Amino acid sequence: MAVSLFVLPLIALASNAPWSSLGQIYTSPVALDALRISAIASITATLICVVLGVPLAFVLARTDFPGRRIVRALVVLPMVLPPVVGGTALLLAFGRRGMVGGPLYDATGLLLPYSMWGVVLANVFVAMPFLVVTVYGALRALDRRPEAAAATLGASEAYILRRITLPAIAPSVGAGVVLCWARALGEFGATVTFAGNLEGRTQTLPLAVFVTLGSDRDGAVAISLMLVAVSVTVLIALRERWWGQL
Numbered sequence: 648m649a650v651s652l653f654v655l656p657l658i659a660l661a662s663n664a665p666w667s668s669l670g671q672i673y674t675s676p677v678a679l680d681a682l683r684i685s686a687i688a689s690i691t692a693t694l695i696c697v698v699l700g701v702p703l704a705f706v707l708a709r710t711d712f713p714g715r716r717i718v719r720a721l722v723v724l725p726m727v728l729p730p731v732v733g734g735t736a737l738l739l740a741f742g743r744r745g746m747v748g749g750p751l752y753d754a755t756g757l758l759l760p761y762s763m764w765g766v767v768l769a770n771v772f773v774a775m776p777f778l779v780v781t782v783y784g785a786l787r788a789l790d791r792r793p794e795a796a797a798a799t800l801g802a803s804e805a806y807i808l809r810r811i812t813l814p815a816i817a818p819s820v821g822a823g824v825v826l827c828w829a830r831a832l833g834e835f836g837a838t839v840t841f842a843g844n845l846e847g848r849t850q851t852l853p854l855a856v857f858v859t860l861g862s863d864r865d866g867a868v869a870i871s872l873m874l875v876a877v878s879v880t881v882l883i884a885l886r887e888r889w890w891g892q893l
Contacts, residue, residue, distance in 0.1 A: 657875065664872055665865040672869040680847045681855035681870070688763065688851065689831040692770035696827045700775045701820065704782035726776045733772055734840025741768065741841075765842035766849050770831035777830050781823030785816040829881045833874060 665672065672678055707719055725733055741748040741759045752758055759765045789812070797807050813820075835853040842849040844858060852870055860867035 660868060660871055660875065663864075664868050668865060669869050669872075672866050673873070675866070677846065677850075677855055677859065677866070678870060681850050681852045682873075684763065684766065684847075684849065685832055685851040685853075688766040688770055689828055691767050692774055692831045693824060693828040695767070695771050696775040696778050696831075697824060699771075700778040700823075700827070701782055704779045704786060707779070708783050708786035722779050723776050725773050726780070730773060730834065730836025730838075731840050734769060734837035737769060737772060737837060737841040741765075760841055761843040761845060761849060763849065766838055766851065769837040769841045770834050773834050773837050774827045774831040778823040778827040781819050781826060782816065785819030786812075789815055825881055825884060829878060832877060 703722065707715065707722070738745065738760060740746050741751075743749065743752050743758055743760065748759055757764075759768055793811050793815075794807050797811055798804075802810075832851075833853055834851070835857070838849070838851060839854055839857075844850050844854045846858075850858070852874055856867050856870045856874070859870065
């Protein structure tokens with residue numbers, strides 16, 4: 648009975664899909680532009696999350712400093728915060744008259760809202776916690792004895808990190824990266840609030856579904872199927888990571 652709650656909506660989506668018109672819909676300007684924006688924004692956001700999130704996870708897992716619990720809570724907050732609230736917060740911080748966005752615009756002329764970089768920033772905000780939490784958990788569960796043994800033999804911290812720690816948590820890092828990218832790809836609320844819904848400029852696949860649903864039901868169903876296919880592929884790819892220990 649519980650499984651039907653998840654299966655029936657997907658069956659309904661598939662049964663209403665315009666299978667004979669999928670090729671035409673997927674090659675339409677709206678779908679192609681949304682796919683291009685989603686791909687660029689989600690991949691760029693994921694790269695930024697890796698550069699910033701992996702070191703952050705190390706700091707939270709391996710360093711004891713005042714306020715660590717507060718920082719950890721703030722990092723996880725976007726996972727439970729309504730996305731539209733996150734988008735509003737981003738707008739107040741990085742908008743043209745925002746705390747950071749105002750001085751940035753005055754100094755450089757860079758306007759983050761309603762731009763591709765605005766989409767990227769919204770994606771980073773909502774997706775990075777998934778990477779940080781995954782890597783943090785792996786580091787906390789990691790057996791530290793091999794690292795300690797290498798240190799007693801004179802290995803440098805850089806060598807231990809490169810040859811012992813990173814290889815040991817590589818599967819978790821990989822899982823975190825995929826989850827981060829998938830979350831960025833499906834982001835809606837923060838994006839539409841902070842970056843808007845400009846076709847060909849900031850309209851991602853989820854936004855295209857929302858807009859198209861009112862005027863072109865077949866198009867909305869077709870794009871939804873595309874996102875479902877991507878999500879299922881990600882879940883299957885991570886099945887060993889999530890379920891292998893059960």
